[in-house]
Amino acid sequence: MSITKKSCCGTREAAPQQQNDVKEFVKKRYADRVKAPGMTSCCGTASGSCDSAVALSAGYTEEQLAGVPAHAAEHSFGCGNPVALAGIRPGQTVLDIGSGAGIDVLLAARKAGPEGHVIGLDMTIEMIEAATKNAVEAGLSNVEFRLGDAEDMPVESGTVDWIISNCVINLAPDKAKVFAEAYRVLRPGGRILVSDLVTHGLPETARKSLEAWAFCVGGALEEEDYLAAIRGAGFKSIPDELARLAPSLAGKVSSIKIGAVKF
Ligand SMILES: C[S@@+](CC[C@H](N)C(=O)[O-])C[C@H]1O[C@@H](n2cnc3c(N)ncnc32)[C@H](O)[C@@H]1O
16 A cells, blocks of 8 residues: 655655555554553564663663653653753643653653653554653642644643653654644754654665554655655754664664754
């Protein structure tokens, strides 16, 4: 089944009639993963190990992991540590797009402090339930989790200081909509810091499989298309925070961190 097409602007999007298939497949995959007892890899398959090794390899520190409930650390599915890079200050409002079991929301909540507010957004109800339990266990009252789609965020315009997201936007069929929504909800001067996967000449066959999509590879954009999508939403600068980790998948996929500002 073909699930991608090249748009007029060069970015890859799933064809509209297939977008729901992608989302339903992804929801089911992550619902299963968060209910599984063991840890899984970044977007990947269950490893069966029940520790925080994968979270450590994604870039979290021992100290960060010790400060969150074990379930949140063991069910971390990201490909980076965006909170470590984001300059979140006390009192600020933060939005985590695709918050999963809540690890980045909980870490951001400590930076935002009691006067701040952190919203975790996820389209998978099982993730929202797990994250809510983890926040209660962590004793944090400055967080909330909202069920919703990154392409149509249930968040008021111009209310957010920082957006973070960890290995999620590659899963969205319409990245342009996600970045447009991100731009809409940020206050002027608000910033976005995203960890995500991008590709470098990924074979078309890898783009035609829902399995590969849920693995965070099939829906990942070519790096230049990803940057174009951010700029296309109105973000005027992508500062120095852009950095690449070691390429994986024989140089076809790599993890990047991108920061951008709404002027
Ligand atoms: C790879 S996991 C990452 C979870 C979390 N950011 C972390 O680092 O552990 C992807 C998450 O994004 C959510 N997601 C995928 N597409 C989404 C969309 N269009 N809108 C909202 N959430 C989405 C999934 O339900 C899942 O919880």
